[in-house]
Amino acid sequence: MQRVYEPENLMEGELLQGMLASEGVESHLTGRDLLGGVGELPVFGLLGLSVDNDQAEQARLLIAEYNAALPLSGDEPDNFPDVLEC
Template identity: 40%
Template sequence: MQIAYRARDLAEAHIVAGLLQSRGIECHVGGHYLQGAMGEIGAAGFTNVHVEDEDYAQARTLVAEYESAAPLDIPSDQVEDRANRYATWFLLFLAVLMVILIGAL
């Protein structure tokens, strides 16, 4: 077996493994127990996706496509606006709840 992908963490390794398995490539995610040695914080570099030697070339092609995929471009001002809107509604809800609770006393 060869390492087709070196993942940053366990979740990413399983995402890539799922991608490969969906294309008919049998694979194995290794390093589950090595991450536990670092506690709750995920340690990078311990999880790898292994494939059979004959599937390595096709797996690397799929991994290259995965790595070159562009991330979603969400403008940061939209993210901040959404967070501010949620915070405003949450604070309003807490204020109404406090008025109701104080009125019930």
């Protein structure tokens, strides 16, 4: 197993883990159980995405492409229901 990425938070880690799974790359999100110790443990480096050695390069490439992606223009709705505009 190789640690290929350190997500900033649990939500990013789970999002990337799901994205990798959709591409056929099995990953493990390590450190999620340590988040309860924040304040007593260092804040950085607790979370990590690990994959099998033979899928490490593919996982790094997929994560880099995902992080470099930009939203498509025109995807925003004209208005948002139930949102108060001030």
